[in-house]
Amino acid sequence: MDDKKIEKRIMVPDNLDVQIDDKRITIKGPRGQISKDFSDPRFSKRISIGRSGNEISIVADSNEKKIRSLCGTIAAHARNMIGGATSGYKYKMKVFYTHFPITISVKDKEVQIRNFVGEKGARTARIIGNAEVNVGKDELEIVGVSIEDVGQTAANIEQACKITKRDRRVFQDGVYLTGKYLETGERIKG
Incomplete structure (x- = not known):
């Protein structure tokens, strides 16, 4: 069970500009800009953040509980960032x-x-x-x-x-x- 990959996807509205630089997500929208760095030396090599089309994807190489929960945390932060940039x-x-x-x-x-x-x-x-x-x-x-x-x-x-x-x-x-x-x-x- 530990060899399964975990992937979380977050839809990005069209009016937002999303930039992903390694583990840093920057979102620019009508209300302003917000940026957050998700790098952690314990998990940096095991989790990758990317963008495909109008989605942000968080992919983990393992199904361990700590890795799963960190993926969920990053996804929740990204959703909050999108909400803040669109409506504040x-x-x-x-x-x-x-x-x-x-x-x-x-x-x-x-x-x-x-x-x-x-x-x-x-x-x-x-x-x-x-x-x-x-x-x-x-x-x-x-x-x-x-x-x-x-x-x-x-x-x-x-x-x-x-x-x-x-x-x-x-x-x-x-x-x-x-x-x-x-x-x-x-x-x-x-």
Whole structure:
């Protein structure tokens, strides 16, 4: 069973420009460009990434569990890259507070959270990669081409508002993720 080859194919829309250089996939689309390197010294010789027509193919020389799972991981990343280059990703977050009004601002590549539970200093969260943060009155929108950058930026903001040494049932202040969407408005499952 280990001598069977594994192959995963991903369809590429016509409006995208895909370049594959060894283990690096670069996708250019209407929303922007995204690039990711999948080289790993443990598996580089056993997995090959190529393009045939309007498909990206990931081929492994073996049916081992680690190789199979790595093929699936690369295919999932490629699908996310295609989705980001065609329509982009948008995460929505909501600001909750009970007594002290939280003010949020964006400065350089940081989100600053002020007056959190009455604190004097500002809490900061890093904006990862090319993600953009749009601040509303009580809402935040994180927009970007890479789902990883958008998701990690949302996680950084949520973690910056973490309350310690207080009862979470009473002190529910914070900034929380309320939805994951494509920029077209379609909701992402998960």
